[in-house]
Amino acid sequence: MEKVEAATARPASPLTARQEARRRRILRASAQLAGRGGFDAVQMREVAESSQVALGTLYRYFPSKIHLLVATMQDQLEHLHATLRKKPPTGDTPAERVAETLMRAFRALQREPHLADAMVRALTFADRSVSPEVDQVSRQTTAIILDAMGQDDPTPAQLSAVRVIEHTWHSALITWLSGRASIAQVKVDIETVCRLIDLTGGEPERDRPGGLSG
Numbered sequence: 001m002e003k004v005e006a007a008t009a010r011p012a013s014p015l016t017a018r019q020e021a022r023r024r025r026i027l028r029a030s031a032q033l034a035g036r037g038g039f040d041a042v043q044m045r046e047v048a049e050s051s052q053v054a055l056g057t058l059y060r061y062f063p064s065k066i067h068l069l070v071a072t073m074q075d076q077l078e079h080l081h082a083t084l085r086k087k088p089p090t091g092d093t094p095a096e097r098v099a100e101t102l103m104r105a106f107r108a109l110q111r112e113p114h115l116a117d118a119m120v121r122a123l124t125f126a127d128r129s130v131s132p133e134v135d136q137v138s139r140q141t142t143a144i145i146l147d148a149m150g151q152d153d154p155t156p157a158q159l160s161a162v163r164v165i166e167h168t169w170h171s172a173l174i175t176w177l178s179g180r181a182s183i184a185q186v187k188v189d190i191e192t193v194c195r196l197i198d199l200t201g202g203e204p205e206r207d208r209p210g211g212l213s214g
Contacts, residue, residue, distance in 0.1 A: 022051070022053055022057070022061075023061055025051040025052065025053070026047060026051045026053060026058060026061060026062065026068070027068075027071065027072055027075045028051070029046075029047050029050035029051040030042055030047055030068050030069065030071075030072045031072050031075075031076065031115055032050070033046060033047060033050065034069065034072065034114060034115045034118035034119070035112050035114055035115040036114065037114060038114040038115075038117050038118050039069070039117060039118040039121045039122070041114075041118075042065055042068070042069060042118060043065075044058060044059070044064075044065055044068070047068065063129075064129075064130075065122070066122050066125055066126055066127075066130055067129075067130055067133055068122075069118055069119055069121075069122030070119070070122050070123060070126055070130055070133040070134055070136075070137060071133050071136075072118075072119060072122075073119035073120075073122070073123065073137050074133065074136045074137045074140055076115075076119070077105075077137065077140040077141060077144065078140060080104075080105055080108055080144070081140065081143065081144050081147070084101060084104070084144065084147070084148075085147070088148075089101050089104075089148055093197075093198065094148070094149040094150060094151070094197045094198075095191075095194040095195050095196075095197040095198050096194075097148040097149065097150070098145050098148045098149055098165065098194045098197060099190050099191045099194040100148070101144060101145070101147075101148040102145075102165070102169050102190050102194070103186075103187055103190060105144070105169075106169075106172070106173070106176075106183075106186060106190070109173065110176075110183070113177070116173065116177060117177050120170070120173050120174060120177060123137065123170070124174070138166065141166050141169075142159075142162055142163075142166065145162050145165060145166070146162065149197060155200065155201075157200040157201075158197070158200045158201075160200075161196040161197055161199070161200050164193060164196060165193050165194060165196065165197075168189060168190065168193040169190060169193075172186045172189050172190060
């Protein structure tokens with residue numbers, strides 16, 4: 001992996017509309033290249049050419065390929081979250097809704113196996129320099145799970161359960177991508193770990209308005 005000095009997914013100051021548009025082109029090019037050929041197909045020079053930015057400009061936004069692919073995963077999760085808000089899960093309990101949500105996320109990645117493999121490999125290879133980007137992926141995943149639970153004020157126990165669920169989902173992706181687990185086994189594992197929510201009093205007292213409620 002390339003050595004970098006300043007590891008940030010975005011410039012420190014707020015992006016202008018033009019900069020944000022440029023960043024979106026870069027992320028779109030990264031996803032397209034990864035979708036066609038996986039991790040190895042994402043070459044920084046090709047990303048720059050495809051997104052019509054100078055190579056030096058690309059490195060100012062994303063100091064390495066790992067930074068870029070982890071940011072691509074965060075972007076994909078943002079799109080997934082928006083889709084889930086439009087069509088929320090329908091399970092009767094928080095555990096059922098989270099399991100349904102994560103399986104929908106898994107199936108979305110299943111439709112783009114090369115892209116999924118590239119993003120998961122980037123997360124696996126990420127070192128401390130990529131911590132801000134990895135943290136963004138984790139926060140986005142947590143937000144998706146909490147929305148499915150109907151929780152906007154989780155307890156420490158619930159947050160701990162969410163972390164374990166995230167770890168299991170990530171591990172399930174890796175084992176499926178490597179051919180060591182079937183989709184059916186992934187579903188069983190996700191449903192099993194989501195039962196942790198029931199042990200933390202996962203059902204909020206209020207009715208579930210907004211978010212991924214349904």
